[in-house]
Amino acid sequence: MGPSGGGKTTLLNLLSGRIKLDSGTITYNNQPYSKSLKWRIGFVLQDDVAFPHLTVKETLTYAALLRLPNTLTMQQKKERATYVISELGLERCQNTVIGGTFFRGISGGERKMVCIANEILLNPSLLLLDEPTSGLDSTTALQIVKMLRNIARSGKTVVTTIHQPSSRLFSKFDKLILLGKGSSLYFGKASDAMLYFSSMGCSPLIAMNPAEFLIDLANGNIKDKSVPSDLEDKFFPRNNSLDMKHGELSQVDVHEYLVEAYAVKEAKLGKTKLIKPLLIDAEPRMKARSSTMEWGATWWDQFSILFRRGLKERRHEYFSCIRITQVFSTAIVMGLLWWRSDASSPKGLQDQAGLLFFISVFWAFFPMFTAIFTFPQERVMLAKERSVGMYRLSAYLLARMTSDLPLDLILPLVFLVIVYLMAGLKSTFTAFSLTMLTVFLSVVAAQGLGLTIGAAFMDVKKASTLASVIIMTSMLSGGFFIQKVPVFMSWVHHVSPLSKD
Incomplete structure (x- = not known):
């Protein structure tokens, strides 16, 4: 205490x-x-x-x-x-x-x-x-x-x-260790703590909770408490005692006195132990x-247990009302804006290219910022569980990534079905499958990047700022807004997840 x-x-x-x-x-x-x-x-x-x-x-x-x-x-x-x-x-x-x-x-x-x-x-x-x-x-x-x-x-x-x-x-x-500024002030039976301090002349002058009395002493506060005569004599010589008041004793003086008194007591007791081991x-x-035998489960068991736990924990986040509303409303708005678009004309083809671009942007922007908040929140739990050797880090990382995959696939699939039906995109199984694969890969890449940024900075504001810059750079270098990119910036086009190529 x-x-x-x-x-x-x-x-x-x-x-x-x-x-x-x-x-x-x-x-x-x-x-x-x-x-x-x-x-x-x-x-x-x-x-x-x-x-x-x-x-x-x-x-x-x-x-x-x-x-x-x-x-x-x-x-x-x-x-x-x-x-x-x-x-x-x-x-x-x-x-x-x-x-x-x-x-x-x-x-x-x-x-x-x-x-x-x-x-x-x-x-x-x-x-x-x-x-x-x-x-x-x-x-x-x-x-x-x-x-x-x-x-x-x-x-x-x-x-x-x-x-x-x-x-x-x-x-x-049963037993009590009283600590103050890193030093021991008492160690023994809790019921004997008041008797110990009373024996040296320090006791409460008013009715007081024993714990409150002990905490005050550990802080060096002797207000409403009697002052030991040894402490008075040490700091207040008798010829000046009439001019001094107990309140003038500093907390440091009281603390040093209590530490010294406890050290003297321990020296008298020698090496006698108060508690038998x-x-x-x-x-x-x-x-x-x-x-x-360091691990409680095999690597595969750790992976499967963490995978199931990840699914149960994150399904609430993935399928929350806010997230579902956001995805459905965005899909409906995009479907209404591109209602029954026709790709037979150059203008209609350009409109559908814009639709595909914004689908890519949405499913790169949305998962990235969701993932940024994930690791900083899980870091405390990971540190706690790893400190007791609950599982291997490799099992956690693989389970963390794979448990997200089935969850990542459901909302983009529903989103794409709504947009496909409303916008009138090419309604063949091959075209839809390729579009779905592209969106899914974009989600995985964006989520991986978001986890990396979140883990690297561990600060949501800094991570969000960097993610915004990356998204903006990817959008600008994707080939939809500018066709001729300077040579020294051409590499951005090849690493951008939003590139039209």
């Missing part, structure tokens, strides 16, 4: 092995961190990262299929997900989508439960949580802490950071994977 910037999250990241040490060592039961130990540690991020369009059951089932050891069958992995759902009391919302910014799903407390469930699927021996009660009301926060306490009582080690808990939450903690072991069927 500690104030913002005290080092809580950094400490958890170090303990979980997510960031490397610049100095010092961290051991687990006197063993250094290794890949085999990685599978026994669960880490719940402060931000609830999950796919918004998947249900609770789908989210945990896919995670179980990807993360649980290969020694378990698919059915056993699904049963494990069902068991965790039941254990955390998520049955009521298991068929409800997670939800996002623009549409409603499960509640904030249930989202946090899902994130915790995602980590305890592996039955970890050590569970780390970064501020699991942030943004939750007091009742929901208490339920989360009670659930974590039950996990701890089952023989697991649960380490959680917390900013400023209520008195009810504080009473549930728990053997990090798991159930026989959930034993940690060795370094030679």
